[in-house]
Amino acid sequence: MGVAAWVSCTMPGSPLQPLMPQAFQQAVGHGPSSQVWMACTSLAVAGLAMIPDLDHPTGGGTVGHSIPVAGAAASDVVRVLSGGKHRGFSHWLLFAAAMGWLAWLAAMYPARTPVGDVFWGLGLIAALALTSALNVFGVPGGRPAHVLAGLAAGAAVAWFNPAGPMLAAVMVGGACVVHMAGDTLTKEGNPWLGPFPWHLAIPLVGRAGSVRESVLTLACAVWAVWVGWESGAVWLAAGLALWALGTAGWCVKDAVKAAVR
């Protein structure tokens, strides 16, 4: 869903892109003209959208499992702070805003070193995002390869700082919001207005992890391919099509599992 939302809001071929507020368009800037930029930011958003599930009881969901030591530590902190409750404070709108603000700070205040400015916070975010995204998409190579790729991307981002503060904030905060929108579609709902305890649920997909959820993911993937294609981003569309194929595979697997049960 993160990727579908990101390409919908940023790519010129998407019917939603012209409807985005001026401030958003300015934050994104001229980036979408490049397919490499689109691919990198889409992957990052996919990974960042996993952040709220750091409170997942199985050890922090994808982020907690993707990144050795740091992922587990971050998950422990979030789970202790949320009192062991899943869909606690990391699913509040306030949390998304706080994450966006932290990303803004990270892109604003580099560490000044004798060899130049190092955006270590932004590098950390990028490493986390890419490692999680590679894990989510099941990219071959396993955890060591994902972590190495994440660290390399993080180092490059820390050194070259390709994202301005507004873009970093929009990507991180926006990815958290998309996650919350996804959780809203499940029976359990999402506590948007935390610390107030209300959960908003529009349970179109039923329980988290249901066949209907996989079908929604497939629909998002197909939509993203179409937007990529319409925008003339052929290589990106091809990459997204691979993802859609993988998602279709899961859908079939989930449906078979549900039928056997």
Ligand SMILES: [Zn+2]
């Ligand atoms: Zn969640």
